Amino acid sequence: MIEIRKITKTYLSGDNATHALRGVSFTIKDGEFVAIMGPSGSGKSTLMHILGALDTPTSGTYKLDGHDVSKLTDDELAKIRRDQIGFVFQAFNLLPRATVLRNVMLPLVYAGMPAHERDGHARRALESAGMTEDRFQHKSNQLSGGQIQRVAIARALVNNPSLILADEPTGNLDTQTGNIVLGTFQRLNKDLGRTIILITHERDIAEHADRIIHIRDGEIVEDSGSHTKRIIPK
Amino acid sequence: MTTADILHETISALTANKVRTSLTMLGIIIGISSVIAMVSIGQGAQSSIQSSIQSIGSNLIIVSPGATRNFGYGASSGRGAAKTLTMKDVEAIAAEVGNIQALSPEVNGRYQITAKGTNTNTSVIGSKSAYAGVHNVTIDEGSFIGDQDVSVRSKVAVIGPTVRDDLFGVGAEAIGQSIRINGMEFKVVGLTKSKGSGGFGNQDDTIYIPLSTAQLFLVGDSTYVTSLSISATDASVMTQVQADITDLLLARHKISNAANADFNVLNQADIVSAASSVTGTFTILLAAVAGISLLVGGIGIMNMMLTTVTERTKEIGLRKAIGATRRDINIQFLTEAVALTLIGGAIGVILGWGASYAVTSFGILETQVSTTSVLLAFGVSALIGIVFGYYPARRASRLNPIEALRYE
Numbered sequence: 192m193i194e195i196r197k198i199t200k201t202y203l204s205g206d207n208a209t210h211a212l213r214g215v216s217f218t219i220k221d222g223e224f225v226a227i228m229g230p231s232g233s234g235k236s237t238l239m240h241i242l243g244a245l246d247t248p249t250s251g252t253y254k255l256d257g258h259d260v261s262k263l264t265d266d267e268l269a270k271i272r273r274d275q276i277g278f279v280f281q282a283f284n285l286l287p288r289a290t291v292l293r294n295v296m297l298p299l300v301y302a303g304m305p306a307h308e309r310d311g312h313a314r315r316a317l318e319s320a321g322m323t324e325d326r327f328q329h330k331s332n333q334l335s336g337g338q339i340q341r342v343a344i345a346r347a348l349v350n351n352p353s354l355i356l357a358d359e360p361t362g363n364l365d366t367q368t369g370n371i372v373l374g375t376f377q378r379l380n381k382d383l384g385r386t387i388i389l390i391t392h393e394r395d396i397a398e399h400a401d402r403i404i405h406i407r408d409g410e411i412v413e414d415s416g417s418h419t420k421r422i423i424p425k
Numbered sequence: 426m427t428t429a430d431i432l433h434e435t436i437s438a439l440t441a442n443k444v445r446t447s448l449t450m451l452g453i454i455i456g457i458s459s460v461i462a463m464v465s466i467g468q469g470a471q472s473s474i475q476s477s478i479q480s481i482g483s484n485l486i487i488v489s490p491g492a493t494r495n496f497g498y499g500a501s502s503g504r505g506a507a508k509t510l511t512m513k514d515v516e517a518i519a520a521e522v523g524n525i526q527a528l529s530p531e532v533n534g535r536y537q538i539t540a541k542g543t544n545t546n547t548s549v550i551g552s553k554s555a556y557a558g559v560h561n562v563t564i565d566e567g568s569f570i571g572d573q574d575v576s577v578r579s580k581v582a583v584i585g586p587t588v589r590d591d592l593f594g595v596g597a598e599a600i601g602q603s604i605r606i607n608g609m610e611f612k613v614v615g616l617t618k619s620k621g622s623g624g625f626g627n628q629d630d631t632i633y634i635p636l637s638t639a640q641l642f643l644v645g646d647s648t649y650v651t652s653l654s655i656s657a658t659d660a661s662v663m664t665q666v667q668a669d670i671t672d673l674l675l676a677r678h679k680i681s682n683a684a685n686a687d688f689n690v691l692n693q694a695d696i697v698s699a700a701s702s703v704t705g706t707f708t709i710l711l712a713a714v715a716g717i718s719l720l721v722g723g724i725g726i727m728n729m730m731l732t733t734v735t736e737r738t739k740e741i742g743l744r745k746a747i748g749a750t751r752r753d754i755n756i757q758f759l760t761e762a763v764a765l766t767l768i769g770g771a772i773g774v775i776l777g778w779g780a781s782y783a784v785t786s787f788g789i790l791e792t793q794v795s796t797t798s799v800l801l802a803f804g805v806s807a808l809i810g811i812v813f814g815y816y817p818a819r820r821a822s823r824l825n826p827i828e829a830l831r832y833e
């Protein structure tokens with residue numbers, strides 16, 4: 192269960208202050224499938240990083256399964272990211288010198304899984320992300336944009352997280368591959384009860400979700416799950 | 426993370442950018458190998474000079490005329506100019522001072538030598554038979570100056586191998602040949618064994634003739650000697666013998682204040698320590714040069730390590746994002762820095778050792794690799810490598826993943 196209350200995030204660079212988030216609040220229950228939509232620069236990625244325990248908000252509270260995330264130590268956060276969260280970055284962030292397989296295995300290495308078990312897990316995750324086996328030994332800087340994206344998705348799925356956060360996971364994929372990925376997300380959600388939050392620009396992808404949250408200029412303008420449609424006056 | 430995983434990550438990181446890795450190692454290698462090689466050459470020079478001092482004689486005490494109390498390299502040029510050491514002094518020392526094994530009065534000078542159209546200019550020493558024992562001169566062919574030669578003032582000469590090579594050709598037969606010293610004809614009766622050139626004159630480039638002959642025909646005065654070499658019976662009595670000689674000569678020359686003495690009494694230990702201080706300075710000079718290359722190497726390591734920080738900070742952010750703890754990050758980067766410096770260090774030690782071995786095997790100098798220089802060079806570059814490889818990583822591991830991923 193995710194509960195955020197009045198989250199703000201302000202970036203200071205010199206005299207300029209960018210208010211990326213201006214008080215965002217919502218609750219997402221376990222097993223929900225949520226899509227976040229909004230124009231470029233509206234603060235979607237910023238929000239996602241905070242939800243993924245990768246970044247800290249300027250103010251507001253974030254409770255994950257009842258624990259106040261801001262009160263956790265650095266290593267406790269690392270353990271949460273390792274054991275509970277799968278994150279797909281908008282910029283992918285793969286390790287360029289490592290092979291596809293090694294990239295996907297890395298979360299398992301840090302989770303302390305014995306070496307002989309990792310390979311099977313990594314291969315299954317890659318398959319469910321629509322990756323074909325002939326690319327497994329390639330370095331990640333020898334892949335196409337869509338292939339990189341699938342590796343990044345596989346890496347997020349490999350440690351079987353209860354919360355999957357994906358920042359435009361299908362942005363670089365054709366419709367067919369996009370559907371494989373989407374199918375995987377839906378299966379994880381429906382069959383295994385995983386919580387899934389994804390950011391997308393495409394309405395027909397968002398339609399697959401149970402709930403759509405619209406963000407503009409760092410504020411929620413519409414949340415189909417909260418039954419309170421707020422429209423900010425222009 | 427298991428040890429195998431840490432090693433896997435280290436190997437992958439070091440092989441990912443081979444040029445960068447090898448340049449960083451090069452800094453370490455040059456630093457370490459130059460310190461080791463230079464210090465070993467310096468110390469080799471030092472011990473080579475010391476052993477050549479040992480080779481000029483054992484338990485040696487040298488009495489020379491002149492007022493200089495300080496021994497220096499320039500002092501010998503003034504020797505002989507002061508005619509304060511007489512044959513009577515020599516006889517008195519022989520008669521009155523105990524614990525003397527052998528006593529060798531000498532006169533010396535440089536003269537023009539000719540033989541069958543060739544000529545050379547070298548040092549001629551007028552000596553008695555005791556000279557050979559006192560100065561460790563050994564005979565290769567023929568015989569050394571005998572007491573009979575001295576008493577009859579015979580014109581015979583014993584020559585060193587360099588003189589033989591210069592006058593008659595390398596390896597030529599010299600015994601029985603005639604040479605002219607200052608225009609006077611001498612017959613070669615002996616050839617000394619080669620000792621190699623040392624810090625103190627070149628005993629291979631020397632001609633020995635009977636003392637009395639030299640005094641009469643070359644110096645023109647039979648009452649003075651230019652130096653008196655004495656070998657004491659034992660190393661433990663050196664100081665005593667030195668003091669006895671000094672007292673005796675002060676009394677004979679009627680000098681009450683030792684500071685005004687018109688002669689010098691030096692023992693071998695004084696010579697060794699004077700030479701040691703010179704070679705010590707030489708070693709320090711080489712070590713300073715080596716230290717500078719270690720510093721330059723160190724700056725190279727720092728530079729390499731710091732330029733990779735941006736890229737590595739992003740990697741750290743990525744690793745933290747997928748669940749690495751600070752400890753995981755620290756161990757990984759520490760292992761990497763240690764591996765880099767250990768491999769570079771090992772190659773540096775081998776190269777430095779190899780260089781000093783090469784100097785030895787080419788016969789230039791007998792070098793010695795000192796453990797201190799190995800440890801010092803290794804320690805310094807390991808410290809630089811580890812500090813500059815590990816410290817930025819440690820700092821980056823404290824950023825939150827997003828900040829680290831954004832690092833420019």
Ligand SMILES: Nc1ncnc2c1ncn2[C@@H]1O[C@H](COP(=O)(O)OP(=O)(O)OP(=O)(O)O)[C@@H](O)[C@H]1O
Pocket residue numbers: 202203204209210211229230231232233234235236237238281831
């Ligand atoms: N590190 C930063 N420093 C300063 N401003 C930032 C920083 N990161 C983001 N911003 C600003 O915060 C705002 C929100 O950025 P964010 O990345 O969350 O947008 P987004 O909704 O994900 O956009 P997109 O759809 O293009 O990915 C933007 O105006 C951006 O310029």
Ligand SMILES: [Mg+2]
Pocket residue numbers: 235236237281358
């Ligand atoms: Mg974004």
